Amino acid sequence: MQYTFASRMGKTPRSFIREILKVTERPEIISFAGGLPSPALFPVERLAETAKAVIMEDGPAALQYATTEGHLPLREWIAERYHSRLGMDVSPDEILITNGSQQSLDLIGKVFIDPGSRVAIERPGYLGAIQAFSLFEPEFLGVPLTEEGPDPAVLHAVLTDENPRIFYGVPNSQNPSGITWSIENRHRIAEEIQRSETILIEDDAYGELRFSGDQMPAMRSFLPDQTVMTGSFSKIIAPGMRMGWICAPHEIMEQIITAKQGTDLHSNILSQRIIARFLADYSIDEHISKITDAYAHQRDCMLAAIKEHFPEGVTCTRPEGGMFLWVTLPDRYSSTELFKRALAENVAILPGVPFYADGGGESTMRLNFSNASEEQIWEGISRLGKVLHQYLLAGTTVTNN
């Protein structure tokens, strides 16, 4: 039979990453394509004990329907963490627990985006946000990233000329680029937004994973009434339980609660209680130190291997945190072509095109360093270097013909 689907489905990109990741799951492949945190760092035994203790001690309350806003002790922990880490005064009432950051983006899309609404986003921007927002049929406006973060002159023009409903960005160790907005740029962007009616969506998925450089103030500190912040336990505990949160001013939070209730009533209360108890029983700072030590080492390996093996003219970012770095080929080369050539050598990279909501990015790619061992990084980057040398050499030949 012929099915009629909602028009939004025709406007939502099929998941390019999903298709690519299927290809790259073969065990012989060294993959820098995915975005997985290191499973070796998951606190398996502690979570196993915690899960059992929560169910036995909390009993039916850990298994019954629960409130839409989420488990209060968990929301209190998040509010306190915002205070101790970022000096922010946030009430637990301004926090709602979601099924990971991806659901935070879905709820934000529901609350803010009508078909045709303008949505400003970094260029490159986080693919998950492009997918989540696409379901609400916005018009995307790209704001190019410099090494300091979004270009404030372009942002000024976009805010002034297009009045977008929201501007979505990842100020700390962005996915995909690894870039952290500089302090000067944070001030300039805050000024631009303050002069506009646009809401800043500050996705802070990687804020706790900072290896080097100073702690940066949250954009919300400058714009408390004009910022919706999102956070996640995926990168500091484990992603499989899908636990994240939204922090929003009360009036916006009211709308988010209505949207959340219609969407799935509330988030998994068992997992909320497991996370809350894990945070109460163990030192999260010690655990995060383990993760950042490991990731800093993996990043250093990857940067050293790139320096040794990549040809001149191929540039990359030097992330101060997070899980990714961003590689740019000389202009006329295609990372989609490179993906194919690298796969033939059993190395996987992620082409940058799907991170450009309004087109472009053909010569860029993302490399993940959190889910590969030191040996895999050296071997994989070495192979990728050879493929790059051949590709760039061939390209030159073609151009000269």
Place this chain on the structure above:
Amino acid sequence: MQYTFASRMGKTPRSFIREILKVTERPEIISFAGGLPSPALFPVERLAETAKAVIMEDGPAALQYATTEGHLPLREWIAERYHSRLGMDVSPDEILITNGSQQSLDLIGKVFIDPGSRVAIERPGYLGAIQAFSLFEPEFLGVPLTEEGPDPAVLHAVLTDENPRIFYGVPNSQNPSGITWSIENRHRIAEEIQRSETILIEDDAYGELRFSGDQMPAMRSFLPDQTVMTGSFSKIIAPGMRMGWICAPHEIMEQIITAKQGTDLHSNILSQRIIARFLADYSIDEHISKITDAYAHQRDCMLAAIKEHFPEGVTCTRPEGGMFLWVTLPDRYSSTELFKRALAENVAILPGVPFYADGGGESTMRLNFSNASEEQIWEGISRLGKVLHQYLLAGTTVTNN
């Protein structure tokens, strides 16, 4: 500052139930207002052991990002259960795990409903569906329920004249009415739908909770290409983990996968594995028998108490399963007024109005029998009977003046 929200937010009803349930949570109140399964029947110890075993034995795989479709052994179990319980041949590829039935409805809304799309729904209809679908701004068309299920003549007219995208119904022990569609009516409704382009959304949240009467065939058996079925572990294991599923033909499932990925990537893999292992290690049939024995007894108590205490002219359904029965007052009486009077006597009922997507229902109310003890049922219904006698007597007086 002034916020601009998406137009859908103005069209989504604030949760009436949520506000009411806050009032009725006071410990001195006997509440028939909620929709909670009995927490005394949650398999607490078994789930505690299972949770620990899953994390220890499956290790990082129970905590890492996972596939959008859901844990394959769980989808295989659901397919096999459809076969053994309903004689249906379903492939695990036609099943996707969701965060409970409410998310199934959100995903169905995303895939099928454009602003202004027509959505047919039982009258009264499930409030959660009204809320989920409202976020996609449809026009609702009510199809009145008789004791046999939806009125086929009205359905015929609605399908013919309005060509709705979907018709949503709960054929087994419906929430809120407790009504189960009769076998004759199932055939007639299947014929009507088959002649149309409308997709049937068959919400089977209560199919496993049937205490009396024959097992009914699923509507999907008659309409395999034209039905999207939803199911849930909330009523047969526990709701707090938010575990449900969608069963849909392949072409529709492709769209649902895209929507699910944009919405929250995938459902909680730890809870999926806990449920799958619980189903493998213990007899679900024995567990369901305990639940249905208890609920059948609670229903019998409530029906006996109603017979003894309610005045003439107040009618109620006699559900063959599920958790609710449905009470209708004489025409000119308001269950909202009754709610206030009952609350003064520390008894809570749920007025029927929010279950009517297109208005009406003032003289109806829902009573939940699964979450109250025998003593509470007798005491609560006795108090409610007194309030009703006074209200109906007062009404007569007023009418006679």
